[in-house]
Amino acid sequence: MTTMTDSSVREFKMPDVGEGLTEAEILKWYVQPGDTVTDGQVVCEVETAKAAVELPIPYDGVVRELHFPEGTTVDVGTSIIAVAVGDGAAAVAEPVQEAVAEAVAEEPKPEGRQPVLVGYGVSTSATRRRPRKGAEAPAAAQTPSAAIQAELNGHGPAARAPAAPAAPVTGDRPLAKPPVRKLAKDLGVDLATVVPSGPDGIITREDVHAAVSATTPAAQPEAVPAAVAPAPSPTAAPTSYDGTRETRVPVKGVRKATAAAMVGSAFTAPHVTEFVTVDVTRTMKLVEELKQDKEYAGLRVNPLLLIAKALLVAIRRNPDINASWDEAAQEIVVKHYVNLGIAAATPRGLIVPNIKDAHAQTLPQLAGSLGELVSTAREGKTSPAAMQGGTVTITNVGVFGVDTGTPILNPGESAILAVGAIKLQPWVHKGKVKPRQVTTLALSFDHRLVDGELGSKVLADVAAVLEQPKRLISWA
Numbered sequence: 001m002t003t004m005t006d007s008s009v010r011e012f013k014m015p016d017v018g019e020g021l022t023e024a025e026i027l028k029w030y031v032q033p034g035d036t037v038t039d040g041q042v043v044c045e046v047e048t049a050k051a052a053v054e055l056p057i058p059y060d061g062v063v064r065e066l067h068f069p070e071g072t073t074v075d076v077g078t079s080i081i082a083v084a085v086g087d088g089a090a091a092v093a094e095p096v097q098e099a100v101a102e103a104v105a106e107e108p109k110p111e112g113r114q115p116v117l118v119g120y121g122v123s124t125s126a127t128r129r130r131p132r133k134g135a136e137a138p139a140a141a142q143t144p145s146a147a148i149q150a151e152l153n154g155h156g157p158a159a160r161a162p163a164a165p166a167a168p169v170t171g172d173r174p175l176a177k178p179p180v181r182k183l184a185k186d187l188g189v190d191l192a193t194v195v196p197s198g199p200d201g202i203i204t205r206e207d208v209h210a211a212v213s214a215t216t217p218a219a220q221p222e223a224v225p226a227a228v229a230p231a232p233s234p235t236a237a238p239t240s241y242d243g244t245r246e247t248r249v250p251v252k253g254v255r256k257a258t259a260a261a262m263v264g265s266a267f268t269a270p271h272v273t274e275f276v277t278v279d280v281t282r283t284m285k286l287v288e289e290l291k292q293d294k295e296y297a298g299l300r301v302n303p304l305l306l307i308a309k310a311l312l313v314a315i316r317r318n319p320d321i322n323a324s325w326d327e328a329a330q331e332i333v334v335k336h337y338v339n340l341g342i343a344a345a346t347p348r349g350l351i352v353p354n355i356k357d358a359h360a361q362t363l364p365q366l367a368g369s370l371g372e373l374v375s376t377a378r379e380g381k382t383s384p385a386a387m388q389g390g391t392v393t394i395t396n397v398g399v400f401g402v403d404t405g406t407p408i409l410n411p412g413e414s415a416i417l418a419v420g421a422i423k424l425q426p427w428v429h430k431g432k433v434k435p436r437q438v439t440t441l442a443l444s445f446d447h448r449l450v451d452g453e454l455g456s457k458v459l460a461d462v463a464a465v466l467e468q469p470k471r472l473i474s475w476a
Contacts, residue, residue: 012043014046017048025048026068028045031063032066033066037063041056043055043056047348048384051380051381059083061084064082175196175198180208189208194211253349258351273406273443274443274456275404277440279436281436283466286306286469295364301367310462310472313476314458317475320334320449322414324414324449338358339358339389340355340393341410342393342394342396343407344373348380351377351387354387392416393407395417397419403440415446415450441459441463
């Protein structure tokens with residue numbers, strides 16, 4: 001996403017690199033002011049709630065200014081880098097920047113969705129995102145050029161609300177972000193009665209707390225002076241924090257998205273988990289045979305490949321498991337395709353990319369898709385598109401030596417299969433106790449649309465295929 005400010009300077013804005021994402025963190029700048037850039041050159045790497053993505057610049061020129069340092073989280077649609085193009089590549093004087101501000105002020109705002117470098121940006125609206133906390137203090141120390149750019153980004157004086165509070169919104173729904181609405185609900189505050197102080201009449205958290213204070217009798221603080229006295233004690237906690245004994249890690253990026261998704265799933269979908277222990281000795285022998293097959297040369301062949309194929313067979317025999325719950329429409333959406341998600345642990349956290357149309361792939365094709373998915377995830381190059389549209393997921397906790405677990409559903413899906421460690425254990429085989437390779441499977445499912453019978457059939461079918469891999473042929 002770019003903005004032409006005048007004939008010689010272009011502003012490159014943070015694009016929406018996923019579907020509906022609102023912000024991204026700048027991980028690394030690959031250029032500095034004064035560097036020459038060419039069309040398609042990668043200028044920075046950003047991390048969204050879904051993946052790390054490199055952003056190329058769509059034109060030639062000379063970098064004039066980097067608007068944000070590394071580690072800053074920036075809203076989608078905010079200018080992150082200024083590039084001088086054409087004759088303006090050598091012009092960096094202050095008068096030019098003043099002309100930039102005037103040109104932008106006169107430029108008509110585009111309507112609808114604007115094409116960006118990757119995906120599409122958010123549509124324009126009558127409201128503006130509230131500046132981040134702490135943004136006002138550095139603003140006073142900005143240079144004139146930085147102040148102009150802050151104004152262009154929507155964080156300068158022109159973007160601030162007037163000093164006088166706006167009148168309460170009447171008729172229309174009060175403007176407030178979801179966290180503020182939840183806070184008001186928890187405190188029993190009617191947002192229609194709150195006087196907004198944010199930009200364009202947006203209600204802030206401080207407005208909600210002010211509304212609560214206004215409804216509290218003024219005599220209470222005087223009636224219980226003893227209760228006010230201990231107030232300084234909570235503020236003393238940070239001073240006793242020992243940085244050598246504890247480490248505080250900011251919750252952002254993939255970890256932030258994972259936390260929100262798991263909480264939303266756990267407290268939205270009623271989970272049921274069933275377990276089965278199965279002898280997979282024959283499956284392990286088949287894995288070794290496939291590794292020697294020329295058709296699988298160069299492909300990743302491991303137990304997960306056959307487990308994935310077993311789950312696909314079970315879904316074909318029980319298609320109603322491959323569905324999702326549409327709360328708004330009050331409908332169950334049965335998918336006639338399988339986008340098979342594979343939970344992957346990466347340095348940035350847990351991600352769940354999926355194999356599109358896995359149901360239509362042969363075993364060698366599935367092996368190739370699994371290998372590409374795993375290697376891409378380990379390199380941290382999984383795209384946001386690869387993590388969207390999943391229908392069912394496999395999580396292999398066995399690689400950590402764990403017997404099994406109770407997995408939480410990936411949001412929007414109705415089932416997830418956990419695979420435990422494969423261990424040599426005593427097992428009754430053909431009437432005799434013998435050492436066999438055994439594992440435990442756990443299937444969690446959404447009990448709103450999957451009853452116990454359906455969930456049990458799916459899990460039993462997966463176990464049956466792994467116990468007798470020839471069923472991959474007979475049940476195909």
